[in-house]
Amino acid sequence: MRTLLPLVIxxxxxTPAAAQVAPRPYEAPRQSELPPEITDGRMVDQIGSMVGxxxxxxxxxxxxxxxxxxxxRPVTRADRGRTVRSVTGTDEREITSSIEQGxxxxxxxxxxxxxxxxxxxxxxxxAGEEIERATANIPQPGYPRR
Numbered sequence: 361m362r363t364l365l366p367l368v369i370x371x372x373x374x375t376p377a378a379a380q381v382a383p384r385p386y387e388a389p390r391q392s393e394l395p396p397e398i399t400d401g402r403m404v405d406q407i408g409s410m411v412g413x414x415x416x417x418x419x420x421x422x423x424x425x426x427x428x429x430x431x432x433r434p435v436t437r438a439d440r441g442r443t444v445r446s447v448t449g450t451d452e453r454e455i456t457s458s459i460e461q462g463x464x465x466x467x468x469x470x471x472x473x474x475x476x477x478x479x480x481x482x483x484x485x486x487a488g489e490e491i492e493r494a495t496a497n498i499p500q501p502g503y504p505r506r
Contacts, residue, residue, distance in 0.1 A: 401467045408459050419445040
């Protein structure tokens with residue numbers, strides 16, 4: 361009976377540890393599973409065109425009446441004709457060329473991310489294993505104290 365009691369206590373203590381489910385390692389999508397938008401330049405061209413149109417719309421946005429309201433004064437004829445473009449002095453061609461220059465950088469960045477995903481996935485898996493190993497012996501709040 362005395363030898364059976366320590367075995368029962370040991371089994372009761374080991375049961376919560378055995379019942380824990382091991383976490384699944386992080387599985388990032390393989391490079392072939394990545395959406396084509398990440399590495400394809402056509403989507404970047406489409407987004408660049410949308411940004412150009414949005415920029416033109418924002419530059420033509422009237423702001424004179426808002427400026428008069430903020431300054432708490434009556435709206436003048438000059439205020440009604442004031443836009444973001446006239447206030448900032450921004451040239452649309454400047455912005456368009458900046459967008460065109462940035463397209464190549466965006467495509468190259470997407471390809472670099474796609475190439476580095478396997479390395480990132482492996483690093484995350486290793487980090488998960490290390491965290492699991494480090495936290496394996498941390499006492500649980502519900503664990504009986506002696």
